[in-house]
Amino acid sequence: MEFKLTPEQEEIKRAVREFAEKEFTPELALEYDQKEEFPAALYKKAAQLGFTSMRIPEQFDGQGLGVLEDCIVVEEMCRVDPGIGVAISLGNLMIPDVLLHHGNEEQKCKYIPPLARGDKIAAAAFTEPEHGSDITRMDSTAVKCGSEWVINGAKEFITNATTADTFILLCQSDPNAQPSHRGQTLFLAEKGMTGLEATKLHGKMGIKPCVTGSLSMCDLKVPDANLVGEVGKGFYYTLELFDGTRITVAAQAVGIAQGAFEKALNYAKTRKQFGQPIINFQGVSFKLAEMLMKIESARLMTYKAAWLYDKVKPNPVATSMAKAYASRVAMEVTDDAIQIFGGYGYLADYHVERFHRCAKITEIYEGTSEIQKLTISNYLAKQQ
Amino acid sequence: MDIIVCVKHVPDTAEAELKIDASGKAVDKAGLVYDINEWDDYALEEAVRIKEKQGGTVTAITIGSEDSDSTLRKCLARGADKAIRLTDPKFAGSDSYATAKILHSVIKTMHYDLILAGLQAGDDGATAVGPILAEMLGIPHATMVKKLELATGTAKVNRELEGGLEEQIEVKLPALLAVSTGINEPRYVSIMGIRKAMQKEIKIMTLADTGLTEAEVGEQGSWTRIEKLYVPPAEKQAEPVTGTPDEIAAKIVDLLRSRGLI
Amino acid sequence: MAKLFVLAEHRQGQLRDITFEMLTKGREIAEKTGTELTAVILGSNVKEHAKALAEYAQAVILVEDPRLENFNSEAYKKVLQALIAAHKPLLIMMGHTSYGVELAPRLAAALSIPLATDLIDLAFEADQLTATRQMYGGKVNVKTVVRKAETYIATIRTATFTPQKPSPPANGQILETPSPLTEDIAEKRFLQYVLPPPGGVDITAAEKLVGVGRGIKDQANMPLMEELAKTLGAVLACSRPIVDKGWLPTDRQVGSSGKTVKPKLYLALGISGAFQHVLGMKSSDLIIAVNKDPKAPIFSFADYAVVEDLFKIVLPLKNKVNEAKAQKT
Numbered sequence: 001m002e003f004k005l006t007p008e009q010e011e012i013k014r015a016v017r018e019f020a021e022k023e024f025t026p027e028l029a030l031e032y033d034q035k036e037e038f039p040a041a042l043y044k045k046a047a048q049l050g051f052t053s054m055r056i057p058e059q060f061d062g063q064g065l066g067v068l069e070d071c072i073v074v075e076e077m078c079r080v081d082p083g084i085g086v087a088i089s090l091g092n093l094m095i096p097d098v099l100l101h102h103g104n105e106e107q108k109c110k111y112i113p114p115l116a117r118g119d120k121i122a123a124a125a126f127t128e129p130e131h132g133s134d135i136t137r138m139d140s141t142a143v144k145c146g147s148e149w150v151i152n153g154a155k156e157f158i159t160n161a162t163t164a165d166t167f168i169l170l171c172q173s174d175p176n177a178q179p180s181h182r183g184q185t186l187f188l189a190e191k192g193m194t195g196l197e198a199t200k201l202h203g204k205m206g207i208k209p210c211v212t213g214s215l216s217m218c219d220l221k222v223p224d225a226n227l228v229g230e231v232g233k234g235f236y237y238t239l240e241l242f243d244g245t246r247i248t249v250a251a252q253a254v255g256i257a258q259g260a261f262e263k264a265l266n267y268a269k270t271r272k273q274f275g276q277p278i279i280n281f282q283g284v285s286f287k288l289a290e291m292l293m294k295i296e297s298a299r300l301m302t303y304k305a306a307w308l309y310d311k312v313k314p315n316p317v318a319t320s321m322a323k324a325y326a327s328r329v330a331m332e333v334t335d336d337a338i339q340i341f342g343g344y345g346y347l348a349d350y351h352v353e354r355f356h357r358c359a360k361i362t363e364i365y366e367g368t369s370e371i372q373k374l375t376i377s378n379y380l381a382k383q384q
Numbered sequence: 385m386d387i388i389v390c391v392k393h394v395p396d397t398a399e400a401e402l403k404i405d406a407s408g409k410a411v412d413k414a415g416l417v418y419d420i421n422e423w424d425d426y427a428l429e430e431a432v433r434i435k436e437k438q439g440g441t442v443t444a445i446t447i448g449s450e451d452s453d454s455t456l457r458k459c460l461a462r463g464a465d466k467a468i469r470l471t472d473p474k475f476a477g478s479d480s481y482a483t484a485k486i487l488h489s490v491i492k493t494m495h496y497d498l499i500l501a502g503l504q505a506g507d508d509g510a511t512a513v514g515p516i517l518a519e520m521l522g523i524p525h526a527t528m529v530k531k532l533e534l535a536t537g538t539a540k541v542n543r544e545l546e547g548g549l550e551e552q553i554e555v556k557l558p559a560l561l562a563v564s565t566g567i568n569e570p571r572y573v574s575i576m577g578i579r580k581a582m583q584k585e586i587k588i589m590t591l592a593d594t595g596l597t598e599a600e601v602g603e604q605g606s607w608t609r610i611e612k613l614y615v616p617p618a619e620k621q622a623e624p625v626t627g628t629p630d631e632i633a634a635k636i637v638d639l640l641r642s643r644g645l646i
Numbered sequence: 647m648a649k650l651f652v653l654a655e656h657r658q659g660q661l662r663d664i665t666f667e668m669l670t671k672g673r674e675i676a677e678k679t680g681t682e683l684t685a686v687i688l689g690s691n692v693k694e695h696a697k698a699l700a701e702y703a704q705a706v707i708l709v710e711d712p713r714l715e716n717f718n719s720e721a722y723k724k725v726l727q728a729l730i731a732a733h734k735p736l737l738i739m740m741g742h743t744s745y746g747v748e749l750a751p752r753l754a755a756a757l758s759i760p761l762a763t764d765l766i767d768l769a770f771e772a773d774q775l776t777a778t779r780q781m782y783g784g785k786v787n788v789k790t791v792v793r794k795a796e797t798y799i800a801t802i803r804t805a806t807f808t809p810q811k812p813s814p815p816a817n818g819q820i821l822e823t824p825s826p827l828t829e830d831i832a833e834k835r836f837l838q839y840v841l842p843p844p845g846g847v848d849i850t851a852a853e854k855l856v857g858v859g860r861g862i863k864d865q866a867n868m869p870l871m872e873e874l875a876k877t878l879g880a881v882l883a884c885s886r887p888i889v890d891k892g893w894l895p896t897d898r899q900v901g902s903s904g905k906t907v908k909p910k911l912y913l914a915l916g917i918s919g920a921f922q923h924v925l926g927m928k929s930s931d932l933i934i935a936v937n938k939d940p941k942a943p944i945f946s947f948a949d950y951a952v953v954e955d956l957f958k959i960v961l962p963l964k965n966k967v968n969e970a971k972a973q974k975t
Contacts, residue, residue, distance in 0.1 A: 008582050011457055015573035022572075025864040027957070050575030063575045349958075397782045398860065398918060401941050404786065411786060480751065481761070503747075508781050508788075510763050511742070512751035515719075519755035524720065524833040527748050528903075542840055544903050545657070545744045546804075548896060550840040551716075556833040564903075566890030607760035608777065608790040616780065616787045616943070619928075622935065622951035632952055633962035636934060637970050639950065643932060645854060645911050646878075646970050 003300075009072055012065075016051055016073045020080035026351060029081040032209040033354055036202060038121075038163050039084050039209050043091045047118020051077070052088060055244070056096050060112040066310035067244055071251035071302055078255030079262075082358035086252055087210035090159050092116065094124035094241055095168050098186060102229030102237050111166055111188065123164035125155035125215055126238055132157075133371050135170065135238065137180040140217060142171035142187060149173075149187060149227065151195075151220040157365075161198040161213025165191045169217065170234050177232065184234035188226040195220035206357035243314040246366050250302040250322040253330035253362040257295045260337035260355040264288065267350075268340055284340055291333045298326035317379045324372035327362035334359045385440035385534070387431040388491055390501040390513070391424040391459060393452035397506065404613045411613065420455040423502025427563045429570040430532060431500050432463035438534070441465045443494070447475055447486055453586055460581035461573045467584065472591040477603035477610075480512035486601055487513070488520040489594035498539070499560040503527055514562035525560040526553060530567055649735040650676045651707075653726070654687040654699055655745055657717065658839070661695050664741035666809035668802050669702040671768075672739055673812065676704075679770050681736050685818070688725050690715040693820075701815035707733075711825035716836040719749040721827060726753055728826040735797055737775070742801035754799045760792050763801045775800075784921045784943045804902065805925050842896045847881060849898055854880035854911040857900055857927065860887045861916015861937060861956055868893055871915065874960050877967045883907065885923040901926040915956045919944025 005013065023042055032039055046052055054070035056062020063069070077085030092115035099108050114120040128139050140153025151171055155161075167189040177183025189196055200213045229237055265288055268279035278284045305322040308315040334356035338345035345352050363369045395416035405412040420428070431442045443466040444459035446452050456467040470486055478486065491499065499518075504511040511527070518525035530550060531542035537557055542550045544564055555561075591601060603609050625635050640646045652672045655662040669685060676683040685699035686707045696708040709725050726749075730738070738753075740746035742764040754761035762768070762777035766787070769776055775792040777800060792798055849855060856875040862868070875882040882898060889899045900907055901923040912930035917923060919935070919942055927933070928947045935948035936956045945951045952959060 007457075008578060011461065011573070011578045011581070012575060014454070014458075015461070015575070015578060019572050025866070027864045027866055031866065048574070049572055054575065063579070065575070397785060399939060401939070402782055402785050411782065480763070481755070484755070506783065509783070510779075511747050512754075512761060512763050515748065515751035516755040519752045525748075525752065526834075528744050540837070543744060543748070545839075546662075546902055547906070548842055548899070548904055549657075550842070551744075552837040552840050553718075554835045554837055559833075565886065569892075607754075607793050608762050609793070611776070611789045611791050613781070613786050613788050616784065616946065618946040620947065620949070622945045622948040625934075625950050625952045629954065629958040629962045630966075632954060632959055633966040636950075636952070636959075636963055637966040639932075639934070640878075640911065640967075641970060643910070645932070646967060 005072070009069060012069055013072050013076060015049075016076040017080075019046065019049060019051065020077045020085065024077070024081040024084045029084060029351070029354070030348060032087075033083050033348070034208075036204070036208045036211070038087055038160070038211045040163075042084060043088050043121075044118045046088050047091070047116075052091055052118055053096075053116035056112060056116045057100070060096070060108060061116040062096070062112075066306070067247050068303060068306035068310055070248055071306045074248045074251040075255035075258070075299075078252045079259040082252065082256045082259070082355055083207050083209040085255065086207045086358065086361075089248065089252070090210055091118065092120070092122045093159060094245060095122040095166055095188075097241050097244060098124075098168060098228060098237055101240070102186075102233070106225070107188065107228070115166065120165040121160050121163050123158050123160040123167045123215075125158045125161075125167060126170045127155060127157045129154055129156045133368055135181075135235065138170055138172040138184055140169065140171045141175065142173045142185060144173075145221075147224050148221045149224070151187065151189075151217045151222065153217050155215040155217075157201070158198075158213055158215050160211055161215055162200045163211050167191075167196070167215070168228065170238055173231055173234075181235035182232055185231050186228040186234040186237055187222050188228060189220060189222055193220060193222070205360055206354070207361050240314075242366055243316050243319050244309055246319050246323045247302060247305045247309060249362050249366050250298070250305065250319075250326035253323075253326035253359065254295060254299045254302055256355050256359045256362070257291070257298065257326075257330045257333035260334040260352050261288070261291045261295055263350075263352055263355075264291070264337035264340040278340070287336050287340060291336050294329040294333060298322070298329040302326055316375055320367070320372035320375040323362070323367070324369045324376070327359070327369060330359035330362055331356070385434060385438050385497045386495055387434060387440065387442045388494065388496045388499045389424070389428050389431045389442060389444050389459065389464065390487060390499065390517075391428060391444050391446050391455055392421040392502075392505050393418050393446060393448050393455040394421045394505055394507045404615070408612045409610045418451060418454070420458055421502050421505045421507075423504055423506070423563065423565055425502070425570045426565055426567050427500040427502050428459050428462060428464065429568045430563055431498075433568060434498070434534065435463065440497070443468065445487065445490065446470065447478070447483060456586050457581055458573055460584045461577035462571060463577065465584065467586045468589060469586055470589050470594070472601075474591050474598050474602050477606065478601055479606035479608045480510045481516060481607045482601050482605040484513050484516035484520060485596060485605060486594060487517050489596050490589060491517070492521060497558050499523075499558070501560065501562045503529075503562045503564050514560055518560040521560070523558050523560060524555040525562070526555055527562040529561045529563045532561065532563075532567070647680070647682045649684040649705070649733050650679070650681040651684050651686050651729075651733075651735040651738040652703065653738065653740045653746075654685050654695065655741050655743060656687070656689060656692065656695055661698060662741070662743070663809065664743055664802065664804045665699070666702060667804065667807040668739045668741065669699070670810045671802065671807040673702070675737065675768070675770065679736060683816070684733075684735070686726070686729060688714045688722055696820050700818040700820055701811060703818040704816055705818045706820045707823055708820055709823050709825050711827050713827050713830060714825070717745050718831055718834060718836055719745075719752060720831040720834045722749050723753050723756060725826055727757060729823070730757060730759075730797060738797065738799045740799070740801050742803050746801040750799050750801045757797075759797050759799050760795045761799045762790060762792050764803050765800050766803050766806050768800055768802075780921065784919065785941070803921070805928075847897060849881055849883045849900065850905050850907050852881035852883075852907070853909055854878055855883045855900070855907060855909045855913070855927075855930075856880045857883045857885065857912055857914045857917055858888060859885040859915070859917030859923070861918070862888070863916075865891070865893050867957075870960060874964050877964050878911075878913070880911065880913070885917050885920070914944055914948065915960070917944050918942045919947060
């Protein structure tokens with residue numbers, strides 16, 4: 001057993017850190033946080049350096065690496081700025097993962113390389129106004145009509161809704177299937193198709209550079225060629241997908257916590273009260289010690305889940321534990337960081353409040369912490 | 385075109401607070417982050433750009449401890465083909481002259497059309513290794529290079545003079561050019577670069593491989609020997625302006641007003 | 647009597663300041679070491695320069711050759727080799743300038759003469775040359791001892807010593823020495839001087855300058871700096887990294903490789919104060935420096951020091967200046 005990154009992983013960490021530190025300047029981070037705008041130029045730059053296609057095989061213009069390498073990149077980017085970091089790491093989210101496992105050769109060749117290169121942006125639409133944690137039934141419907149499928153419905157909280165070029169939609173293709181999730185199917189759609197409309201959502205708490213919106217599908221016609229995998233398997237494909245992507249959400253949380261921790265530590269060493277740096281007070285220093293312990297344990301759980309995924313097999317329980325734990329740690333550590341900064345921490349200019357606002361999403365998306373605990377407890381119940 | 389780039393692994397001290405260590409002859413390196421010397425970064429980029437345009441190879445060479453591998457790895461990831469690290473405890477204390485001798489002992493055995501180096505190192509900043517090395521190799525050189533155009537057998541370079549003036553000179557190849565910052569825009573390390581670099585080896589050489597004697601390197605083989613380091617005395621004592629940002633701003637405005645500057 | 651050489655630096659018909667700075671320091675060393683302060687000038691049609699040097703030095707060695715019209719380190723090296731062989735000087739001083747940096751190490755290596763570079767002080771102590779220079783961008787000074795030798799070469803940092811004409815003038819003898827060069831230098835040729843294209847702003851003419859450095863972090867912050875400068879009625883200038891990044895044109899650069907300025911106000915924002923920059927602005931009437939590093943070298947040259955994040959100061963300052971201007975009208 002070895003608790004260290006390989007030389008290659010160390011190099012990746014150093015490269016992405018240098019990129020993020022030079023590019024995601026504090027001023028830019030504040031600006032994007034205010035503008036609620038996707039950092040398109042930065043995304044392209046990151047993609048050209050390979051940072052957004054870690055898990056995509058080389059034949060599709062990706063880097064051919066694993067979830068662990070992806071986690072390193074996501075963690076380092078979120079450490080510098082969670083808003084820009086998350087936005088960039090989610091630029092091509094999920095579509096390559098689904099297609100690699102279940103798409104046909106034509107779909108892989110057509111859709112994955114432009115996403116890998118950062119030429120195109122992806123949006124994966126599962127959540128609906130009435131279906132968030134429970135996706136066992138979709139209100140969006142897909143009806144086969146000759147060689148086409150006609151899709152109607154609405155999707156909510158969709159990352160990149162208004163900026164994406166390529167969409168994947170989870171629809172109820174058989175409303176009568178029992179249980180209902182056996183009647184779900186995934187379809188690809190493209191920007192500009194008649195009947196597909198996107199609306200930007202404003203006023204999110206955090207990760208503001210990551211554009212979120214709603215989609216409406218009104219007689220959206222997609223050809224048979226856009227059907228992903230088999231009819232009726234959409235739900236299963238989706239769950240399987242989360243086994244990998246959820247680990248990178250844990251990595252986001254670890255990065256956010258690490259970034260806030262470093263800011264707080266630096267502040268505690270320089271801020272003087274009662275004639276000495278506040279780190280000399282145990283009320284502060286013990287808090288920092290606890291923050292570090294939490295971050296380290298969250299990181300180990302995240303890396304272990306990633307390692308299992310890459311080297312053994314996807315382990316939904318390890319993944320859920322990592323995500324639920326790391327996201328909680330991110331909330332607690334960023335909260336503590338604000339506390340160490342005191343009044344200054346409450347101001348945008350000192351950045352930690354943004355880290356705290358951004359941390360919250362990691363407890364919500366790609367399965368809330370409650371859903372993660374459900375996965376863990378279901379496993380426990382099944383144990384003899 | 386085969387290019388050798390001389391690089392150095394140095395601490396980044398631009399924003400660091402430096403302390404002089406117990407020996408009084410060096411700064412305390414604890415907590416400092418090391419990276420490729422800023423000037424060398426531009427030299428490497430220039431070499432890789434030439435290679436991308438005209439083909440050939442780029443070899444990065446350094447003198448330093450095992451830690452220097454991270455700088456060499458960075459060079460490899462950014463497009464260098466080979467890397468050489470010269471490591472020996474006996475090299476410690478080498479000044480520009482001894483450093484040039486060590487580099488010379490290896491480079492004289494290699495094929496090259498061009499040697500690029502940074503104008504100076506961010507740590508000791510002696511600005512001397514390049515021309516000494518060129519003299520030892522018997523090739524022409526130019527320092528403070530701000531622009532470089534290659535032709536057959538020659539290089540046209542712009543050297544930075546004082547006051548914004550430049551001079552254009554022509555040197556015959558092979559030559560050694562020590563480049564200034566700003567000659568290009570160094571690229572980031574890409575994942576593709578890292579993956580390629582992982583397959584490249586760093587060749588390690590010691591004093592025994594150089595053919596030099598112990599007396600020719602390190603402090604013994606140097607022209608200069610450090611006696612002591614000290615914090616520079618302030619030329620004048622600036623008056624501190626303190627307070628909240630608003631108070632500071634108000635004080636500055638008062639100052640300017642009293643001097644008729646507003 | 648052994649000699650102490652000072653290599654005169656000249657360009658485009660002008661003797662450069664460093665020459666007189668070195669002659670002043672050289673005089674002090676020559677007196678202490680009992681050597682003859684000797685200016686060495688290489689060039690073509692530079693007799694006038696030789697006369698000017700004679701006021702400072704006990705002797706002037708003048709070598710004229712059309713091949714020496716413009717500086718060429720190889721030509722200079724060959725001539726100096728011959729002069730050193732003939733005179734065996736104790737010390738050869740050159741500027742740590744674009745010429746000295748090009749020439750000194752190469753000459754030292756060719757003759758195996760110990761070299762110390764970029765010196766801010768030097769002295770012979772008990773028969774040994776001790777040389778003081780800076781490291782880590784001026785954050786640390788280092789005193790070094792140079793290996794014992796018959797002859798030494800030293801390059802001297804510009805603007806370190808204040809030139810002082812001896813009174814009465816030294817009236818040194820001018821020794822015209824034939825050029826040892828027999829052929830053109832083929833491996834290295836001077837082609838031309840190149841002036842960067844004028845950018846329309848002459849920072850040397852500005853009364854007030856706002857100088858920005860690495861500390862401004864991001865190009866996106868440039869407009870804010872422009873605004874502050876405008877509010878102050880000042881022109882925006884910068885240190886080298888800003889030009890290297892392409893955020894401001896070359897003609898805004900203050901420092902040894904840029905312009906030397908002497909405004910009534912120099913407001914330094916996020917400038918650490920590397921020597922190369924300080925050289926270009928330290929004679930400003932009023933220097934106010936804002937930098938969050940309390941140990942930034944700039945504070946050793948400033949009149950007023952604001953140890954604070956510049957971004958916290960810029961906006962309040964802009965507002966207060968506006969208020970002050972409003973009150974006035």
